[in-house]
Amino acid sequence: MNTATPSVQAQPSAQPTQTQARFAFLILLIINILNYTDRSVLASVQTLIQPEFHLTDIDLGLLNSSFLFIYGLATLPIGIWADRGTRKNIVAICVTLWSIATALSGLTRNFLQLFLTRSVLGIGEAGYAPASVSLIGDYFPKEKRGLMLSVWSIGNLIGTALGLIMGGIIAEAFGWRWVFYIVGIPGLLAAFFIWRAVEPRRGAFDRVDGNSSHETTSAHGSIGSDIIKVIRQLLKTPTYWVLVAAFICSFFIIGAALSWIPTFLHRDFGLTAARAGTVSGGVLAGGSLIGTLIGGWLSDYLQRRMPQGRMLVTTIAFLSGAPLTWLALSMHQLPAFITVFSIAIICLSLSLGPIQAIIQDITLPEIRSTAVGLALLLGHLLGDAASPLIVGIISDSTHSLGFALQVTGPTCLLLAGLICLIGIKTVPKDMERMHKHLNQERSAV
Known part of the structure; x- marks a missing residue:
């Protein structure tokens, strides 16, 4: 029995309602924005971290590369997991993981600790995108997917801009550690809401006309x-x-x-x-x-x-x-x-x-x-x-x-x-x- 939000459902729905789809899409869009915010904040505050941790430019390069390298490696196994598991739960787990890693970055006291938290960030962020794109493909009929995926992709630019702009402003006002606290915590709330969203049945709309959805997976x-x-x-x-x-x-x-x-x-x-x-x-x-x-x-x-x-x-x-x-x-x-x-x-x-x-x-x-x-x-x-x-x-x-x-x-x-x-x-x-x-x-x- 559904007594919480209109998006909550125990079993996968063949075709989610418009309310369920819009609720889930809004959360996925917010998550995508948070994703790019989390990954870009380091660049905005590394000039403050460098003298405190006595880092060289090589060290800063390693910090940025650690996330991207782990992100690339983790895409394959977690992408396969997303093809087989419950996608909304995978997204929730990944968002929780990277949000905690981001918040913990503010507690680090040396290069190694910050290197490890940024690496974990890569694991979390590698898993959400394939599952999110697949979910969007099953929340909306074929004729609406292109628009919805385009709107979702705009989150990349919004998140990058927010991370670079907000990171520097917050760091100057409260210190660079607060940047990671403030950016990391909202992801935990987003993870809860996507966990409460409906899990649509794979190919929910495609099975109506017998077509398979290639464009959904190919988008990411x-x-x-x-x-x-x-x-x-x-x-x-x-x-x-x-x-x-x-x-x-x-x-x-x-x-x-x-x-x-x-x-x-x-x-x-x-x-x-x-x-x-x-x-x-x-x-x-x-x-x-x-x-x-x-x-x-x-x-x-x-x-x-x-x-x-x-x-x-x-x-x-x-x-x-x-x-x-x-x-x-x-x-x-x-x-x-x-x-x-x-x-x-x-x-x-x-x-x-x-x-x-x-x-x-x-x-x-x-x-x-x-x-x-x-x-x-x-x-x-x-x-x-x-x-x-x-x-x-x-x-x-x-x-x-x-x-x-x-x-x-x-x-x-x-x-x-x-x-x-x-x-x-x-x-x-x-x-x-x-x-x-x-x-x-x-x-x-």
Whole structure:
């Protein structure tokens, strides 16, 4: 008997009510915002932690890389668990785990303790996304999923901006330890509410029309048990490996920017922790939002006119972003830096939508989610998981964080753009091969 909230239910519901779905979606959106807030607060306060713990830039790089590396490794086993277990409970467990780890970060007294709490944060955050995306796919009918997943994804930008902006402000007012307390505690409340939400039956809406939901899992990506078989098929698709290489290069600069830009602003422009977080959060989140919207529209427009449309936008994004990033990091006046860096972020963000869509354009539906999951796994492990540490090593060696960012960022973006030039030639054939296979299946039926 349901006597609490309208979303509480003992058994999985074939089709949740609108009230149940909206309640659960709101909690999942809040959790996604908290996720990116928790992971980004370290960058906003590390300039205060560094002198207290006597850390080098290599140490700071390790702290940022520890979360990303564990996050990448844990995605595979926890993603498989999400395919088999009760998803709302998995989300609740993961949110509880990372929230406790975040709060405990405020109690740390040395590098090792903080390193361990940030690593546990990676385990918790690796588990919520596959389960959350799967839940959203079963809370709403097929025609509404695209919109709901898009709204849910905006939480990435909101959370990043909140973490960078609030982290610096809270740290200056109450001390950096309070940042982790204040950010970590709300997750425990969110975990309770998602635990009380309804668990919809898998494929609740898809079974009505007999279709299977490939786009739901492919929105985030998961890796199935037939990974070897899928890799063999993907080896026949050269464009896929072009995109994997581009993922690695682009993730590198994303990880470096989120980890080091607030510190760069503090050192090179003398900004306080609060102002450095506000500037970096506003530029990164605002520029990404604008670029993503423009890139999605432009790539769809060009794709209707040529098979290379999305790849062309992706290539232009990287090749234009490389010199703009180098130019921004060469600026010695804050207004000039903010202006040029904002334009660079907008250009780079043009690729965020198209590069995900291209994978779906060239892979068969039955392997699509695994293909996306594998690309994200390699992108995280070889890209953003390594970049904070590499930048820290170069910074310590040259005694210049600006130089470290200027060398690594534009170089990776230029490589990504040159790699995508290959994809412009290969993508039409790979798309044609995929469509031919689908037509053969329809003919056989």
